Amino acid sequence: MAIPTLRQLEYLVTVVDTGTFTRAAEQLHVTQPALSHQMRALESAVGGPLLERLPRSVRLTPMGRAVLPHARAALAEAERLHTVARRTAGLEEGELEVAVIYSISLGILPPVLRAWHRLHPGVRIRLREYPHADKLQAAMTAGRADLAIGPAPTAWEGPIRELGTEEFVIVLSADDPTAGDPTADHPTGTVALSRLADRAWVHYAPDNGLADLLDQVCAQAGFIPHAAIRAEQTSAAPLLAAAGLGPALVPANIVPAHFDGVLLRPDPPVRRALTAYTRTRPDPLTVAFADLLAHQARVNPPGFPAPRARAR
Known part of the structure; x- marks a missing residue:
């Protein structure tokens, strides 16, 4: 044949x-x-x-x-092979295609890209964003990027690099009764998810991977979260929660440093492992970006990981 x-x-x-x-x-x-x-x-x-x-x-x-x-x-792999050959020969400045889930481009990636631009100003970064980890993995399987950054892929045969475990927080408005309820909060600023069972949540659109995560952790806490509103973009969730529409579960690394809302650590903690992965053995330029990512990426803001929950 x-x-x-x-x-x-x-x-x-x-x-x-x-x-x-x-x-x-x-x-x-x-x-x-x-x-x-x-x-x-x-x-x-x-x-x-x-x-x-x-x-x-x-x-x-x-x-x-x-x-x-x-x-x-x-075809994508052939184009990438051509690009790699040109990089090695020094015939062009180069371009990297990086695929991420929404929260990565909001949280850990900007400082990495800033450092990369200082080190390699001639190398362009083409960013491809996906709402769900499954779509990210499918895009990498189809050869649409050099490197993917997101939750650990399933049944992946290519190289995988662990970046760390990100923590999630509950965002509430400053005047939310749970935020100031001394019976609800530990001294460390945690709140039991079960205490929010009757609340209307700032939820996510069905194609956003955080919708599945919120449903899963709430189910483990014994309830189904009722949606007051569903956000298409991950970045909107903390803003809507701070505006008083309901609690939101968000990665701690996407919350701005100066933020009007209240952040509480969920009890039990909600965590997600983050990785960088490629389809095949990466070329030197992709390896350089992955190395910088591993050293520069701040998976969690200062003060994390969360302390262990107090014994009941």
């Missing part, structure tokens, strides 16, 4: 993205017969039809849907 070529994979992706053979041929600067010939060769190589021609468009067959993600990943 013949092995598909990168050109054939590029033709497949272009036909799918443009929607027709006509537009794909124009974009690829080839004739339609040449494009059709290469598509037939690709289908022969993989052992079945990939596209169904419709009157005004094309539709992927089941085999086409299975092949397309691998085609995109192969």
Whole structure:
């Protein structure tokens, strides 16, 4: 069986993205017969039809849907190989593609990027943000970035680097009765999640990974959190909580230094391991960024990790 070529994979992706053979041929600067010939060769190589021609468009067959993600990943990896070769040869300043979940770009990443820019001003960083760890991992599997930063991936075969364990806090408004209730708070500033069971929460949109986390920890505390409002962006949650809409569970590292709300440590503590990972052995530039990330990233603000909860 013949092995598909990168050109054939590029033709497949272009036909799918443009929607027709006509537009794909124009974009690829080839004739339609040449494009059709290469598509037939690709289908022969993989052992079945990939596209169904419709009157005004094309539709992927089941085999086409299975092949397309691998085609995109192969093209991305080939482009990355070209970039790595150019970096090694010193032919260009370079570019790194970094994929993160929303809270990473808000919390630990900005100081790292500031330090990187001072050390490597000629290397551009292209940031790709994802609302959920599953989407982040899927993007890395498809080859859309050099490095991913987020929760530990599942069943990952590539290199993984541990960055630390981030702590979460409960954000309340300054006049919230729980914030000043001496029976609710430990001297260390903690609050039992079960005490917030009857509250309406600043929750997250379903596609935000923190929605799953909040539901999970509240279920472990014996209740289902009722949503007063759902935030699409992670950055909005602490602001909405400080405005009095309800408690919010947020990573401690995204809360601004000067903040009007009250921060309490949940009891039991809520923590999440953070990692940096790649699909394959990283090139030297990616390794340099990962090294700086490991040394410069402040996974938690001063005062964390949280002390152990007081014995009951």
